[in-house]
Amino acid sequence: MKRKKLYLFLCSVITFLSVTNAQNFEINGIVYDEQGDPAIGVLVVLKETKLATITDTNGRFQLLSPVEKAIVKISGVGYQTLEVAAGKNLQIQLKPEAYLLEDVVVTGYQQLPRDRVTGSFKILPLDALSKPTTNIGSRLIGTIAGLQANTTLDGDISFEIRGKTSLNANAKPLIVVDGFPIEGDLNTLNPNEIESVTLLKDAAAASIWGARSANGVIAVTTKGNRSAFNRSETKIEFSSFFKFAPKIDLNYARSLASSAETIEYEKMAFDAWSANMPADAFNAMSSFSPGLVALNEHRLGYLTEEKTNELLESYKKYDNSEQIKKYLLQSPSTQQYNLNIATDGERANHYLSLLYEENTFYAKGKDNWKTQIGYRTNVQFAKWLKFNLSGTFTYKEATDNSVSNGIFGLTPYEMLVDEEGNRTNLTNGWYQPNLDRYFVKENFPYDFTYNPITELESRDLRTTNIDARLQAGFTVKILKGLTFDSKLQYELNNTLNRNFYSDKSYTVRATVNQSSSYDRGTGKVTLNLPLGGFLDQSRTRTDGWNIRNQINFDRVFNGVHEVTAIAGTEAR
Incomplete structure (x- = not known):
């Protein structure tokens, strides 16, 4: 009798274990980040049961599911949440969080989500960037609080952020393009290349850029500075517009x-x-x-x-x-033609822009034309080494014979x-x-x-401007979350003024007559200047260098804690 009871007990245990094993299915795999490295501390949740675990130092995870057809939910700070069908030996690659441009604040040294930035800042709405214009400054007017714009009859725009900080000092804000301050103004930028514009307005700007940002900072990011690489794809865009206005009242x-x-x-x-x-x-x-x-x-x-x-x-x-x-x-008019060519590859992307523009202004004898070429490339030489290069060349001729x-x-x-x-x-x-x-x-x-x-x-009063800007740098991945950036910028601003006055102009006639000696007794006039036209020429050239070395640390611990830090040196 005792043997029979023992047998029945063992059968019950075996049956229970068999049923248990039949109801639990193993789920395992490895999670990788966007660079292909194991993602540590990523949260893995079994959607039906809420059972959860995190990936280990090798990016691996393992769960037991009571149902065979389950859904696994993977999430981590800075990454998109993914859902995949359960299974064994899963290979899952995370995708970085795709922040909207309106949710990203560009400080010049780094880009941060809006909710992680302290201080006063404003971001230009995306719909304002799509409007056709000859100057990106015109898109800023009336769109951002605290930005005061002064516009001339010819459309030249100057800005002040938070009002004047000094009675005599320059009130212009600091212009930062792709992480570097520039000597030129917003007129030197191709408005069709702008991807985002951020205004830094308080002590947060001063803590980053020092005394140069006393009047605020306008940080501009251009298109083509992407670090992601996709399958081979080429995109061509062409745009043009013509603007005409009646003579001024x-x-x-x-x-x-x-x-x-x-x-x-x-x-x-x-x-x-x-x-x-x-x-x-x-x-x-x-x-x-x-x-x-x-x-x-x-x-x-x-x-x-x-x-x-x-x-x-x-x-x-x-x-x-x-x-x-x-x-x-005269009636002012503007015509602009712009061609953009973007090519993405698995290891490199390229961006080329061509611009031609003509303007006539309200006063007869005043007009200008310019052409601009821009090029940017990002190359992933290895998983640990990335190179970027960008350059812009602008040639502009302006005539101002107006009175x-x-x-x-x-x-x-x-x-x-x-x-x-x-x-x-x-x-x-x-x-x-x-x-x-x-x-x-x-x-x-x-x-x-x-x-x-x-x-x-x-x-014939002419001004020729040549503006060139070259940026180059590389990024080295040292450890997970730790990178080293080395960048440089060279900027050239060359201005030639050539003013010619013929002997029919009042400028020449009055100057020669006034410089002559006159004898009141005889009425004799003695010339002290030769006859003929005047030619006045001047040239101004500015060369600027900027070299920066920067260490960046950005890492997520246990899927919930994120540490971000930067340190570096800069010489200009």
Whole structure:
């Protein structure tokens, strides 16, 4: 009887163990990071039962599942959460967390998720980057709080972050492109190459960039600086746009009183609080409006009251707005063509951009054109060695023969041409009545007349800019989570100014006449400068070097703890 009971007990145990073994299925495998190395401390969860474990120092894990068709969930800090079907000898490779660009803060030395950054920062919205423009600065206007923009009629933009920090010092923020500060401004960047823009605004900027960031930092990341490598793929993008605007509203831009109101004001102010008028003397070096000249000539006795009033009343009927629009203004326009070619391979990626752009501005005689070439490459020579190279070359020519400054100095009744279409003589540095009375003008080599239309046609003022920037570096993987970066940047800014004034320009004529010696007794004029045009040239060149060595540590422990640190040296 005892033997029978013992037999039944052993059968029960065997049956229990058999059932238990039949209900548990082994799941094991190895988890690798994006570089192909074993991922340590990654959390592995059996989705149906919530049973969990973490990978060991070799990236291995093992679980027992009560069901055969189970789902394994793998997650780690900085990586995407994966779900795979359960099985044996699984080979699982993690993928880095794909942060949206709006969730990544670029400090210049590193890129961090938004939730890990302290201090005040702003990120340019992604939709603003897609808008066509000639200057990335125009995309920043009105999109980021705390950024003050100043825009000229020609579209030139300057920025201030947090207002002025000094009355006399430069108020421009520091521009950082792909981790290095640049000498140029945002105009030197191809707006179609920008991938992200981050503004650092408080002490966090100063702690990174020092005194140079007293006015804030604009950190820019360009396209093509990717470190991930995919299967061979080529992507070609072409974009172009044309922008056209009517001539500026002169009444708004100049904001002057009418001719009649101006004359009445000059009559009221004359000999009261207006400027001191010249006396009847051997002195012609002064300039006043025709209305004030008529009033002064009447005071000196050269004009009767009737003639003076006749002149003033005639001036009230004139309005030079239409003539200024016709002869001195033009409709601004912009045309831009951009070609991007990106190639990704298993061990290298390349990015090439070509840009051509033309601009005409509101003032006649003012325009520019530029062409820009950009190239970037990243090469993975080995699992522990990565190389990157990028370069940008920009050639720009600008012409500014405009007389826009003279436009705002004219009274509304000073006409550019008379009723027959002949160009008039406008005041510009001379008191014409004294010049007529005390000088024999015919003895001077040039006449003393000034007309802005003639001045526009008689000069060629050009500026040529060559901007080049080269960045190169390599990254060495020392240990898991520990890397060494060595980078350098070379920057060249070369500006050539070439200003030519022909002998028909007022600049040449006035300079030669004023430098001449005049004998009041005989009216003889002795030249002290040779006749002919003026050529004024100047060149400015800036070379900049920046070398940086940096150690980076970024590692996750036990799947929940992450340690990040950087240290390095920089010379410029």
